[in-house]
Structure formats: C-alpha cells, structure tokens
Amino acid sequence: MSEIVLETRNLVRRFGAFLATNDVSLKVERGARHALIGPNGAGKTTLINLLTGVLPPSEGQVFLEGEDITSMASFRRVKRGLTRTFQINQLFNEFTPLETVALAIAEREGVGHNLWRSIAGYGKVIDEAAALLARFGLSSVMGERTVILPYGKQRLLEIALAFASKPRVLLLDEPAAGVPEDERHEVLQIVADLPADVTVLLIEHDMDLVFSFANRISVLVAGAVFVEGTVAEISTDPRVKAVYLGENA
Amino acid sequence: MSVLPQETTVSASSSTAAAETRAAKLMKRRSRIRFYEIIVWIAAIAAYFLLPSKMLILTEIAILALFAVSLDLVLGFAGIVSLGHTAFFGLGAYVAGLMALHFIAEPVTGLIVAGITSGVLGLLTSFLILRGSDLTRLMTTLGIGLMMAEVANQMAWLTGGADGLSGFSPGPILGMFEFDLFGKVGYLYCVGVLFIGTMIMRRIAFSPFGLSLKAIKGNPMRSAMVAVPGRKRIVTAYTIAAVFAGMAGALLTQTTAFVSPDVLAFHRSADVLLVLVIGGTGYLYGGIFGAILFTLVKDWLSVITPQYWMFYIGLLLVILVLIGRDRLSRWVEYLPERFSKKEDR
Amino acid sequence: MLTILFDGIAYGMLLFILACGLTVTLGLMNFINLAHGAFAMAGGYVTVVMMNRYGISFYWCLPAAFIVSALIGLVLERTLYQWLYQASHLDQVLFSIGIVFMAIAATDYFMGGQQQLINLPPELSGRMDVFGVGIGRYRLFTIIICAVLAVALQLILSKTRFGSRLRAAVDDRRVAMGLGINVPLVFALTFAFGSGLAGLGGAMGAEILGLDPNFPLKFMIYFLIVVSVGGTSTVSGPFLAALLLGIADVAGKYYVPAIGPFVIYALMIVMLIVRPNGLFSRGGR
Numbered sequence: 001m002s003e004i005v006l007e008t009r010n011l012v013r014r015f016g017a018f019l020a021t022n023d024v025s026l027k028v029e030r031g032a033r034h035a036l037i038g039p040n041g042a043g044k045t046t047l048i049n050l051l052t053g054v055l056p057p058s059e060g061q062v063f064l065e066g067e068d069i070t071s072m073a074s075f076r077r078v079k080r081g082l083t084r085t086f087q088i089n090q091l092f093n094e095f096t097p098l099e100t101v102a103l104a105i106a107e108r109e110g111v112g113h114n115l116w117r118s119i120a121g122y123g124k125v126i127d128e129a130a131a132l133l134a135r136f137g138l139s140s141v142m143g144e145r146t147v148i149l150p151y152g153k154q155r156l157l158e159i160a161l162a163f164a165s166k167p168r169v170l171l172l173d174e175p176a177a178g179v180p181e182d183e184r185h186e187v188l189q190i191v192a193d194l195p196a197d198v199t200v201l202l203i204e205h206d207m208d209l210v211f212s213f214a215n216r217i218s219v220l221v222a223g224a225v226f227v228e229g230t231v232a233e234i235s236t237d238p239r240v241k242a243v244y245l246g247e248n249a
Numbered sequence: 250m251s252v253l254p255q256e257t258t259v260s261a262s263s264s265t266a267a268a269e270t271r272a273a274k275l276m277k278r279r280s281r282i283r284f285y286e287i288i289v290w291i292a293a294i295a296a297y298f299l300l301p302s303k304m305l306i307l308t309e310i311a312i313l314a315l316f317a318v319s320l321d322l323v324l325g326f327a328g329i330v331s332l333g334h335t336a337f338f339g340l341g342a343y344v345a346g347l348m349a350l351h352f353i354a355e356p357v358t359g360l361i362v363a364g365i366t367s368g369v370l371g372l373l374t375s376f377l378i379l380r381g382s383d384l385t386r387l388m389t390t391l392g393i394g395l396m397m398a399e400v401a402n403q404m405a406w407l408t409g410g411a412d413g414l415s416g417f418s419p420g421p422i423l424g425m426f427e428f429d430l431f432g433k434v435g436y437l438y439c440v441g442v443l444f445i446g447t448m449i450m451r452r453i454a455f456s457p458f459g460l461s462l463k464a465i466k467g468n469p470m471r472s473a474m475v476a477v478p479g480r481k482r483i484v485t486a487y488t489i490a491a492v493f494a495g496m497a498g499a500l501l502t503q504t505t506a507f508v509s510p511d512v513l514a515f516h517r518s519a520d521v522l523l524v525l526v527i528g529g530t531g532y533l534y535g536g537i538f539g540a541i542l543f544t545l546v547k548d549w550l551s552v553i554t555p556q557y558w559m560f561y562i563g564l565l566l567v568i569l570v571l572i573g574r575d576r577l578s579r580w581v582e583y584l585p586e587r588f589s590k591k592e593d594r
Numbered sequence: 595m596l597t598i599l600f601d602g603i604a605y606g607m608l609l610f611i612l613a614c615g616l617t618v619t620l621g622l623m624n625f626i627n628l629a630h631g632a633f634a635m636a637g638g639y640v641t642v643v644m645m646n647r648y649g650i651s652f653y654w655c656l657p658a659a660f661i662v663s664a665l666i667g668l669v670l671e672r673t674l675y676q677w678l679y680q681a682s683h684l685d686q687v688l689f690s691i692g693i694v695f696m697a698i699a700a701t702d703y704f705m706g707g708q709q710q711l712i713n714l715p716p717e718l719s720g721r722m723d724v725f726g727v728g729i730g731r732y733r734l735f736t737i738i739i740c741a742v743l744a745v746a747l748q749l750i751l752s753k754t755r756f757g758s759r760l761r762a763a764v765d766d767r768r769v770a771m772g773l774g775i776n777v778p779l780v781f782a783l784t785f786a787f788g789s790g791l792a793g794l795g796g797a798m799g800a801e802i803l804g805l806d807p808n809f810p811l812k813f814m815i816y817f818l819i820v821v822s823v824g825g826t827s828t829v830s831g832p833f834l835a836a837l838l839l840g841i842a843d844v845a846g847k848y849y850v851p852a853i854g855p856f857v858i859y860a861l862m863i864v865m866l867i868v869r870p871n872g873l874f875s876r877g878g879r
Contacts, residue, residue: 054470074473083474090471092464098272099279103464104475106457112477115458115485120276122457130272131265139268143275165475330684377866383683384626388818389866395815396859403855515811519691526688557703563695570689571677 004066005030005199006051006082006169011060013046013223020046021057022223028169028199033192035202035214037234039243043223044203045087048171051201052084053077064169081168085175087203089158093147097138097157100146102129104164129164135190136160155179159187169199176209188213211235219243280455289537293440297433304432310544311439312500315446317524317536319493322450324522325530326459327486328466329378332387332518333394334494336374337367339513340397341495346414346508347407354420356503360442363499364492370397371491375484391515398513414508428504435504442500443537446493450533453489462486463531516559523566596727598848599841604733606840607740608802610833612795612813613820614747615788621826622764623679623781626686629693630792630817631810635701637663637793638805642710652715656797663793668786675785676778694810701807710805736798743791748829760784819858823865 006028013021020043028034036044049055051062053074061070064082077083092100105125106112120126133142136156141149146157159175172191176184188209191200204210210217217234219226221243227234234240296307320334341363348359377389401408408414421427428434453459464472465479473479502508511517520543528539546565550558616630637659644650644658670693678686718732751757763770763777771777796805803813819839824832839858846857 052474073478074470075476075478078474078476086471086474090468090474092467092471094467095464096275098275099460102276103457103460103472103477107461107476112457112461113481113485115453115456115489117457118280118452118455119457119460120273120280120455123273126272126276127269130268133272134265134268139264139271142268142272161471161475324684330687332687377863380866382822384620384818385822385866387626387628387687388815388822388862391815391818392859392862396856399855399859403852516695519695522688522691526684557699559695560699560703563692563697563699566688566692566695567674570681570685570692571674 003030004028005064006201007063008047008051009061009063011047011050011062012058013043013050013055014058019223021050024060024220024223024225026218026225028201029216030199031196033200033202033213033215035204035210035217036220037204037207037210037217038220038226042220044220045173046223047220048084048173048201048203051171052082078165078167081166082171083162083165083167083169084171085158085162085173087173087177089154091146091154091157091161093145095146096143097133097146097149097153097160098126098129098142100157100161101132101164102126104161105129105132108165132160132164136163151178152180152183156187159190163190167198169201170194171201171203173203174205175202176204176206184209185212286534289534290444293444297436297440301431301433304436306544306548308432308436308439308504310540311436311443312497312504313521313524313544314537314540315439315443315500316494316497317521317528317540318443318447318450318533319490319497319536320521320525321530321533321536322453322462322486322490322493324525325532325535326454326462326466327483329386329390329483329487330383330522331378331390332515332522333390333392333397334490334521335513335515335517336390336394336397337371337491337494338498338501338517338521339401340370341367341498342502342508342512343401343408343414343498344495345499345502346417349417349419349503349506350414354418355424356419356422356438356499359419359503360496360499363502364496367495367498368488368492371488371494372484375487375491378487379480379483391518394513394515394518398510398515401510401513408510409508411510413510414502415506418506419503432504439500439504442496446496447533447537450489450493454533458482458485520562523562523569526569597729598845600727600729600737601733602841602844603837604730604736604740604840605802605844606837607737607744608795608799609816609820609840610836611740611743612792612799613817613836614744614829614832615785615790615792616817617821617824617826617829617832618784618788620821622760622784625675625679626683626690627675628687628690628814629697629810630690630788631813632694632697633663633667633789634792634796634799634813635697635805635807635809636666637790637796638800638809639701639705639710639796640793641797641800642705642712642805645712646710652712652718656794659797660790660794663796664786664790666793667789668782671782671785676781679781694814697810698807705807707807710800712800714801732801736802739798743794744829744833751829756780756783816858819862819865823862 004027008024008026011021011024012019024047036047038044046055050057053072057070061068063069064077064080069077069080095103102119102125103112105128106119106122109125111122111125130139130142133139136159138153138156138160141153146154149157155178162170175191176187179187184206192213194200202210202214211231214231216230218228219234219240226243227237227239229237296303300307316338320331323329323331323334344363344366345359348362353359374393378386402410419428422434422438426434461472461477461482464475464477465482469479498512501512524539524543525536526539527542528535528537547558547562550561554561612634613630615633616627619625619627619630640659640662641652641655644655645652678689714732718735721728721730751760759770759775759780762773762775763780767777796809816839820832820836824835839861842857842861847854
C-alpha cells in the first residue's frame with residue numbers, strides 16, 4: 001500500500017446544532033486523483049475548509065504527511081505543501097494577475113519578508129510568474145487589474161494561483177464551475193498533467209469530468225462519508241445513484 | 250477560441266519568452282518614479298527659496314506629512330484603521346524633548362532614539378491589534394492612544410504634565426547646522442527627514458513585503474492560502490510605521506523647542522486620518538498631498554474662526570465621506586506617469 | 595467597600611444605558627457609530643437647559659432628553675446615516691468622527707466649554723444608610739431606572755413583534771425584506787430608540803459622569819470597550835461588560851488613585867489577550 005499524505009481522523013464540525021461534518025475519516029494516497037462528490041449541502045466545502053485551516057474543527061484531527069496539522073495556521077499548511085482553490089473566486093481585486101502569482105511565488109521561495117529589494121529585482125520570480133500565466137492563457141491580461149477581468153479569466157487565475165505555490169497536495173473546490181463547458185476539460189487537463197507525485201483532491205459536480213479524471217472517489221452525504229471506492233465501483237453503485245436521483249427527484 | 254493555446258513547443262517557448270519580457274517590463278514600471286514625485290520634491294526645495302516668510306507652516310506640513318505617510322503603511326497597505334496613531338507621534342515628541350533636556354542636544358541622535366522608542370512601543374502594541382475585528386482594533390488603538398496621554402499626564406515629574414516640556418534648545422544638526430530664528434534650517438531638516446523616510450517607505454512599498462501587505466488588506470483569507478504569514482507582516486509594518494511616526498513627533502519637538510501634552514491628544518489621530526484620506530491611501534504620497542491641503546485649510550479656518558475650526562474639520566469629514574472619498578482622491582491617477590508620453594506596454 | 599461596589603454598579607448601569615444603543619447599531623446595521631456619545635451629550639444638555647434655564651422638574655427632563663435625542667437620531671439616520679450602512683468601516687469611522695467634531699464645536703459655541711451642573715431634586719441628593727452601607731440616593735435611583743430599562747429591553751427584544759422583526763432583520767436583511775418586513779423603518783426606529791436611550795443616559799449621567807462639550811470623546815473608549823467586550827448578539831453581554839467596567843473603574847480610582855485611570859486600559863488589554871473575540875461571544879462561528 002502506498003503512502004498516505006492526507007488523512008483525517010473522526011473529523012467533526014458543528015455550526016450550532018447543525019452537523020456539517022460528521023465523523024469523517026479520510027485517507028488520501030500520494031499521487032492520488034481523489035474526487036469528493038455528493039449532493040448540495042453534503043459538507044464538501046466545509047471539509048476543504050477544515051483541511052486548509054480556514055475553519056477549526058469541533059473535534060478530530062487532520063494529518064499531512066504524518067504530521068498533525070489540526071491547529072496549524074493556514075499559511076503554514078501552504079508552506080508544507082497543502083493548498084487549494086476556492087469555489088467562489090478569492091482573488092486580490094486590485095492586483096494584476098502578474099502581481100498575484102508573483103506574490104505567491106515570492107512567498108513560496110521565502111523572499112516575501114524582504115522589505116528592501118524591489119520585487120522587480122527578482123528575475124526568477126517574475127519569469128516563473130510569466131511562464132505560469134502563459135500556461136493558463138493569461139499572458140495578454142497580466143497587467144490588467146484583476147477586478148475588471150472577465151469571469152473566465154478570473155477563474156483561470158484562481159487555479160493558476162494555487163499552482164504558483166507548487167503544492168504537493170492540491171485541493172480543488174469545483175475548479176470548472178463557471179468555465180464554459182467546452183473548456184472544462186482543458187482546465188482539468190492542466191491539473192491532470194501535474195507530476196504524478198502531486199496529490200489532487202477534487203470537488204466536482206460534473207460526473208463525466210469526475211469519472212474521466214479521478215481514480216478514487218468518496219461520496220459525501222449529510223456531512224459523512226457515505227461510500228468510498230474506485231471509479232468503477234462508484235459509477236455502478238446503486239446506492240450512489242439513489243442518492244443523486246433522490247436529490248434530483 | 251480556446252482558453253489554453255495549444256501551440257507547438259517552439260512557439261510556446263517563444264510566447265513564454267515574450268511573456269517573461271513583458272512581465273519584467275511591467276514589474277519595473279510598477280516601481281518607476283512617477284512624475285508627481287519629482288514635482289513634490291522640487292516644490293519642497295523651491296518653497297525654501299520662494300516662500301522664506303512661510304517657513305513655520307511649511308515645516309508643520311513636512312512634519313504632518315511624515316506622520317501621515319507612516320500611517321499609510323498601516324492603513325493604506327495593511328488595511329488597519331487606527332484611532333491612536335498619535336501614541337507613537339507623542340512618544341517620539343516626548344523622548345526627543347527629554348533627550349535634549351537631559352542628555353544630548355544634537356537633534357539627529359534625538360530623532361533616532363525617538364524613532365527606536367516609538368518602534369518598541371509599536372512592536373509591543375502590535376500584538377494587541379492582531380486579533381479580533383475592526384471594532385476591537387478601533388478600541389485597542391484608541392485605548393493605547395488615550396493610555397499614553399494619561400501616562401504623560403500622570404508622570405508630570407518627567408513630562409511636565411499639563412504644562413508640557415520646555416527649557417531645552419536643540420543643538421546644531423550633526424554639530425554643524427544651527428537652527429535659525431526664521432526656521433529655515435528647521436524646514437530643510439524636516440524636509441530632509443521626510444524625504445529619507447518617504448524613500449525608505451517607498452522601497453518597502455514596492456518590495457515583496459509591501460506586496461504581501463496589500464494582499465493581506467485585499468483578501469486576508471487568500472493571502473494566507475498563498476503562504477503569507479499575515480500576523481508577522483502586520484507586526485513588522487506596524488512597528489515600522491511607529492518608528493516614523495515617532496520621528497515625526499521628534500521633529501515637532503526639535504523645531505518648536507517645546508512639547509505640549511497636545512501631541513498625544515485624540516484629535517491628532519483623527520487629523521492624520523483625515524490628512525491621509527484627503528490625499529488618498531495606499532501610495533504614500535497621499536500623506537504629503539493631504540498634509541499640504543489639510544494644513545492650508547486648517548490655517549485658513551483658524552484665521553476665520555479661531556475657536557470653532559473643529560466644526561468645519563468635522564463638516565469636511567462628513568462631506569468627504571458622503572461624496573465618496575475614492576472619487577476625491579482618484580485625481581492622482583490623472584497625473585501623467587512620466588515626462589515623455591511614450592507608452593511602453 | 596460595599597459603597598464602592600454600589601457606586602460601581604450605578605456607574606456600570608449608566609454605561610450600559612449609554613452604550614446599548616451603540617450595540618444595536620453595530621449588531622444590526624454593522625455600523626461603527628463613534629458619534630454615539632454625541633446623542634448622549636444632546637440628552638444631557640437638554641436636561642441642563644430645561645432645568646437651569648426654565649426651572650422644569652428633573653423628572654420631566656428625563657423623558658424630554660429621551661425624545662429629543664431620539665428625534666435627532668431619527669433625523670440624522672434618515673438624512674445621513676442610512677447612506678453609509680454599506681460603506682467601509684473606515685468611511686463610517688471618518689464620518690462619525692466628523693459628527694463628533696461638529697457636535698463638540700457646536701455645543702461649545704452655544705453652551706460654552708465649562709462643566710455643566712444640575713441641581714438634583716432634594717429627595718434624590720445625599721446619602722442614606724442601609725445596614726451600615728452608605729448609599730447615594732441618586733445612585734440608587736439610577737440603578738433602579740437602568741435595571742428596569744435593561745429588563746424592558748430584554749423583553750422587547752425577545753417577546754414583542756418588533757423585537758422579532760428586528761432580530762430577523764439582523765440575521766438576514768434580504769430574507770427579512772422578503773417576508774414583508776420594512777427593514778429601513780425597523781432600522782430607523784431602532785437607531786432613534788438607541789439614540790434616545792443614549793440621551794436618557796446622558797441626562798441621568800450629567801450628575802455622575804459630568805457634562806461638557808468633550809463628552810462624546812471622553813466616553814468613546816468606554817462605549818467601545820462595552821461593545822467589543824460584551825459583543826453585539828445579546829443584551830446581557832454588554833450589560834455584564836458595562837457592570838464590570840463600571841465597578842473596575844470606580845474601584846480602581848478609589849483604591850489606587852495613582853493608577854486609577856489605567857484600570858480600564860488594563861482591563862481592555864487583559865480582555866484582548868484572554869478573549870480576543872469578546873468576553874461573551876459564542877465560541878466560533
């Protein structure tokens with residue numbers, strides 16, 4: 001069995017009386033393409049928030065590469081190789097895409113605290129930022145303010161920004177949401193092209209996309225892991241169908 | 250059109266190279282010296298020759314400008330609304346006064362000691378503003394400002410209490426330039442410190458550190474998600490701002506040879522906020538432009554209505570907010586960026 | 595000892611009445627109104643003018659102070675404040691500081707800068723002795739009135755239709771509007787009511803807290819502490835915070851006069867370190 005990089009043990013999160021995450025114990029192997037699916041309100045985003053430290057859990061623990069990171073600050077988790085994208089774009093509106101990714105690269109390289117040298121002087125950071133933006137088709141708008149970019153471009157920047165941190169574990173919260181249908185596969189293609197040892201945990205509603213991308217799937221219902229298995233197992237599981245049909249009915 | 254260009258390797262690498270060149274250019278352009286910056290410093294020097302009778306008010310402007318520029322680092326960059334920035338200004342003023350009274354009359358030494366002392370206070374209090382909401386920060390900063398005022402009031406044996414601190418006269422700057430009666434040397438001294446301070450903070454603004462501060466202000470959650478250690482950055486920025494605020498206070502002491510308890514009064518914290526808001530936040534020179542406008546308006550008001558000028562300052566604040574301060578301070582964007590018109594996009 | 599405690603409670607109760615309007619503006623409209631003290635000052639001066647110039651009884655002045663301050667609040671809310679509910683906190687801070695400055699200068703212009711004194715009715719002045727504890731009659735009066743008000747406030751919020759509408763509007767403005775609640779009206783009335791309470795507090799506090807044009811600035815920090823320590827989600831939170839602050843301040847100034855003025859700041863700092871999200875906030879959101 002291969003190495004577990006991300007693990008939760010009996011994770012619980014309550015909002016008042018509402019149980020958003022109910023005793024979730026999840027194991028994600030290194031290099032996995034792991035999808036997290038489930039009906040609306042199943043607690044998928046809450047789980048991502050718990051994994052990345054946006055929210056503290058009510059109970060339970062989170063481990064990254066064997067280390068207990070349950071109470072670690074978000075930025076430290078990112079430094080240890082865990083990062084994410086957001087379902088709703090979380091960008092720096094007044095920044096240009098170039099400034100945005102340059103910031104992330106500078107922080108990754110550990111020069112973010114330098115307050116004396118101009119950021120223009122970090123040639124390697126700028127070059128890498130430019131190359132990354134080119135890869136996401138954002139070169140032409142790299143000098144515009146993010147807030148005036150069309151939604152599709154902002155969405156790409158959202159994902160490019162997570163890439164800039166060079167994560168070893170990447171959590172994608174509905175990366176294709178709002179991206180036109182014919183371009184979704186290309187977005188995920190970039191993700192699929194990540195080195196094999198980068199672990200990806202994906203939340204997605206589009207089942208075709210999930211089945212073509214993932215090699216392992218967890219189904220979340222009402223905050224708890226309902227069933228977990230390979231693509232073949234999940235796609236033929238009658239119970240999963242029932243959950244989704246039940247939602248649609 | 251496809252979002253992700255499917256190009257051959259050759260054209261892909263050449264487009265990457267093009268992107269790199271453009272990125273480097275854009276980044277250099279960001280920190281380029283703007284047209285208005287040069288105008289500001291030329292005007293500051295020109296004022297020395299053209300307005301010899303106005304040295305006192307010009308000195309006042311330079312000091313207020315340094316104070317406001319230091320606040321911009323906290324407010325315009327890190328996005329922290331402070332109601333007690335004068336705690337650092339006032340501490341610097343008293344330290345400079347005490348230095349001159351008891352130890353060394355040389356101003357630059359006093360200036361540095363005052364800056365360091367205020368910086369220490371900034372560092373200590375910065376931990377209190379890290380947590381909580383805007384509301385708790387308002388309370389904390391206001392509380393620290395008031396506390397400092399109370400300290401100065403209670404320690405009358407040291408600070409002179411309500412009478413203030415006097416009976417000292419600053420020596421020649423660096424042992425060479427004696428302060429003159431007309432305040433000419435004082436003005437140059439303050440402009441010099443303002444220039445150095447602004448240049449230092451300008452470097453900080455365009456460094457990776459400065460960028461990360463703006464990221465914390467823009468979107469704290471995301472900035473954490475790109476590994477920006479928010480608290481550490483805020484502590485550093487707050488401390489640096491305190492150093493320069495303290496130096497501004499020291500300049501006031503040294504040019505007036507007097508420390509009044511008024512240096513710690515709440516209205517100074519409010520004034521400096523107003524100054525920055527008039528000039529616009531987040532690009533440092535807003536503090537300088539704001540200081541010029543504010544001082545002129547206040548000077549004019551205090552001639553018209555010496556006792557009740559506060560009313561009009563309040564009215565100004567209310568109108569400014571209702572009109573929308575963004576609209577007012579956006580004028581800077583219409584200034585030409587550089588001398589030549591050539592665009593180099 | 596008990597006398598100090600008693601005075602502290604009276605002081606704290608007064609702070610609560612003064613600040614609870616601010617709690618509501620903050621919790622309900624997310625508006626940081628630093629000018630809240632100006633409404634309190636208005637109430638205080640209404641009392642001073644009515645009593646000292648026209649010789650009207652103190653008891654009539656209290657409701658008058660409430661009504662005048664509430665009216666001022668209503669007018670300002672409709673004309674100015676309502677435009678800034680969506681504005682940034684910085685804008686709100688600047689705006690309300692502007693109002694404070696104008697209020698201070700205007701008061702100074704019309705009333706002069708000196709401390710204002712009022713002559714309490716004889717039955718409220720002096721002390722009486724209860725089981726060996728010296729109790730100021732006026733302090734007792736203050737405590738009773740404030741306690742009644744606090745209970746009434748709690749009942750209004752939890753039991754009446756207006757209270758439930760208010761809570762609905764706080765929770766989710768859009769949904770509340772969808773349910774046919776006139777949110778702007780609820781906001782305006784609440785703002786006016788909060789201002790009125792502040793005015794009443796200012797009137798009653800003229801004797802205990804003092805009254806001069808700098809009143810709104812002097813007590814700004816107290817209001818902020820009460821609100822940030824007490825939180826904005828309950829009535830009891832700010833109430834307890836105000837009591838704590840009042841007792842600590844009075845006791846500090848009595849027992850350790852040299853450092854008395856620092857007690858509230860010490861309290862503030864300790865609170866920040868121990869419970870940065872407020873003393874009575876619900877754990878986590």
